[in-house]
Amino acid sequence: MGLFSRRKSGLPQRAVIQGHTYDDADLDAAVKTGELAAALSVLGQCRRKPEVRALRVRVLAETLVGKAEALLETAYSTDDPDMWLLAGSTFIQEGWAIRGHGWASSVGDDRFRMFFATLRKAVHPLHQAAEGLPQDAVPWAEMQRAAQGLQAGRDELDAIWREITSRTGTLYPAYYTRLQILAKKWGGSHEEMLAFARLSVDAAPHGDPLAAMIPLAHFEVLLADLQDLIENKHTFKAAMLPNTYFSKVRAEIDTAADKWMVAIPRQHPRALEAHNAFAAAYVLAADPARARAHLVAMRDHLHDLPWAYYIDYDKVRDEYLRAYGKFVLKPAVLH
Template identity: 85%
Template sequence: MGFFSRKKSALPQRDVIQGHTYEDAVLDTAVESASQGELKVALSALAECRTKPEVRALRVRVLAEKLVGRAESLVETAQTTGDPDTWLLAGSTFIEEAWAIRGHGWASSVGEDRFRMFFATLRKAIAPLHEAAEGLPQDAVPWAEMQRAALGLQADREELDAVWREITSRTQTLYPAYYTRLQILAKKWGGSHEEMLAFARLSVDAAPHGDPIAAMIPLAHFEVLLADQNELINNKHTIRAAMLPNTYFSKVRAEVDTAADKWMVAIPRPHPRALEAHNAFAAAYVLAVEPIRARAHLVAMRDHLHDLPWNYYIDYDKLRDEYLKAYGKFVMKAPKPAEMY
């Protein structure tokens, strides 16, 4: 090794878990059963949480991801039984099938034929979700899934607002529904930074202490960061674009701190999305180079790595290594005295 070469530091040895940012043993059993072709356990897992929208929203999303390719057969079952849980799962699975067709890249990378199939498959989700909503009128989750479908179908703002009213008339802090609404108001979907940030702030202000909906603040700022970075890249300012993630979160840290404190000031309530929220705050504090807060949220993640918001500025195939670098820097190394204040 040359005198001026830098020795590559070893990454911490951690059992990083990706694509499983929740702790729900019932859901794990249901997923395993569904993967073997048995739906009884999955439907039972949905039925038992009809009055717990956060749990229900998580379970139906995860199960739908595992059942891609089986939406039509779920509709056939629902038509026979009239079961609202089966209708909900069918609608959600159509949404996942649509996104599997489209892919999650930029619209410019999607061909016309794939877009036609995407829209056609998304439209199939609407009727089952309406059936689920009619079957359980107080259930917010079919409307939350309807919002996802409406966003993909590029529904007009009046329709999107009407679906949002249906959601908020049934629940006030449904984490995935608030995240989808954040996307609807984002600049990339035709909204604006100002409206999206205002929504995030009002949502956090209205939420009870100890609720991870506070993560809407860092998530909204990641949307601004992504838009600003892409604008710099398009204008050939590549160096400024590369520097932006760190400088951006240093500037907005006070607002992120306030949101984090509202969540963590008391013992946080158990919540299906807590690990996702810790990912959002951890990523923000890693970029802001704030050792104490970064360490707290990295530890609280318990090595459950969620794609969002890390993949806003890190390529997917590098996520694990970059997370481990951050863990080594902020968790395994004790902060210097000056960093304590």
């Protein structure tokens, strides 16, 4: 949305790390080697740590796009649950690479056919991974992503969700995917999605970044409302909406943030992602103290979402730098 782009002048100079919002030296080392054995090793290390495992398989699959068929052949020959999981996850990444992440209206019929065909290839290996490690929630979390893309019916999506929650209570990426499934753009509603986000935060233990489901849900509402305004040529209202919307919902976001940060937060692979969600929300709400706290906690690790919900993808870094200069480098006036 070029409407919300900002000029580069006066932006602070920061060594921004974009698209790497995690701290995992073992995963980085495995990615750097580019060897399948290293990938399987780091997956094998975290079979009892679903948050770590979910992050690692997603990152590894991103680096292996284009090799899913070869991974599947290896899985058949080894019958290793980690190999099955990696193959299935890589098919999902390949599918989304084909489709792209824009609105469905921007995707042609041929690309949709390729997208669906590629996602369907993920289903069998993910079932094999789930059978190999029955208590592992991660194959089901990945299955949920495939089912979402395949536009599975609500009964099937709900059944997969029950499989996930029977194995783990707070798997961050699985909750985020469920949030997307319930969003208006995927055929759900604002009301059901927000209710899910609130229940998720209520159920999460203190110190868990699952609290970020609240700002993330509100960004989904904002995105839908912005789209409606732009389609109806209300450009001035669209330009004003991000700030006015988050000013109105700030109290609920405060409650979620406080539950996460009330004590020393537990170490979590998605903490930097969650700080991005809260930072963007507080930047729009113009809350200097809270914006500063989460911007600093990001440690210059920038996640495209949710910033790209109200700014062009290629302007996300500039938006972050502008916010950093305003709320961190300049003295904040505290309310």
